[in-house]
Amino acid sequence: MPHLRAFWRRLPTGFLGLLALLLLLSGCGAEQYPQTTLVPRAEFAARVDELFRITVWLALVVFVVVEGALLYTIFRFKGSPDDPEPEQTHGNVKVELIWTIIPAVVLAMVAVPTIRTIIETAEVPTTSPDGQPPLKVEVIGHQWWWEIRYPELGITTSGDWHVPQGRTVDLRMKSVDVVHSFWVPQFAGKRDVFPNRETRIWFTPEVTGEFPGACAEFCGTQHARMAFYLLVDSPQDFDAWVARRLADSTSVGFAAPDSVTLAAMDPVTRTGEDLFRSKGCVGCHTLAAKGGLVGLTGPNLSGIGTRTRLAGGWLPNTDENLAKWIQDPQQFKHGVTMRPKGNAEPEITDAEAQALVAYLRTKR
C-alpha cells in the first residue's frame, strides 16, 4: 500500500513538529502571568479550575478516540480510482444507538460537576475558613475606575484595595453608570455589575500578594484602563492597613489642616496642600477613607502616596506619572472626567504639579 508508506515517511516530520510544539508550550509557565486563570489562588477559582480540568480531559479523550477512528478509517479503507462502487447501506440501529448514548453519557459527565459547581458557588459561605464571618465589601463600578467600600469598617478606597488572607470576602456589586464586569482572574469568575441591581460574588484568598483585576465588559472608550489591584495581606498587615485608613480620615477632609499640622509641613508640601484645595481637587476627591462613604464624583484618594497604581489601576504610581496625570489626564486616558491641561496656559504648572505630588506622597 503506497499511501501507508508515504504516511510512515512523513511521520518523523510530524513527530518533530509535535515535539517542538511541546517545547514551546513548556515555556508558558503560568506562574509568570498574573492574569492567568490556570493558577487559582482562592477557593472559588479552585472549584472553577477543577471543572475546567475535568472538561479538558474528557474533551481530550473524545478527540483522541474520534480522530483516531477517523484516521484509521481513512487509511484502512482508502480506495483507488479503479475500485468498484462500494456497497450502499441505509440506517444501522446499533451504530445509531451507540453514537447517541456515548455523547449523552459524556455530556452527563460534564453537566453533573458543572451544575454542582454553579450551586456551590452561588451561595456565599456564612463563615470563613478562619471561623470569622465573611468580610463584606461593596464594589461600585464607575466609568472607568472601581470604588471599594468596607461597610463594617466604615472606609472607602479605589484602585488598590486590601483583603486579609484566609478570610472569605463577600462582594456586593453595583454600577453608577453602564454595565461593567468585575474580574480577578486568579480568584473567581467574571461577574457583571449593573446600575439597577446588585450582583454578588465571593472568594477566599489563599495566599498573600498582589493580584491584578479588571473590567471584563466593554464599557466605553477607556474600558481597557479600568483595572485595579487586589492586595492580599496577612491578617496583621490588613489590620494595620485599616488602622492607617482610619487614622488619616481624621487629619484631612475638606477643611484646612490645623495649625500644628501646617507648621510641621515643609514649604513645598504646604504649597501642595493649598493647591489641592485652590485648584479644585477637593471638589471631586477626598483624601479621607472614612468620610468617603458620603460618595464623591472622583476616586477616593486615601493613602494615595503608597498605592501601587494610579488612574484606574494601570499607571504605576511614580512621582513622574502622578505629576503628568495631574497636569494632563486626557493625554493618558482620553475621555475621563478629570481634565486640567488648560488652553494657552497650563492649568497646573510643572512647579505646582511637583508641589501636589509632594503633598500627596505624605498620604500613606
Ligand code: CUA
Ligand atoms: Cu468597565 Cu469595562
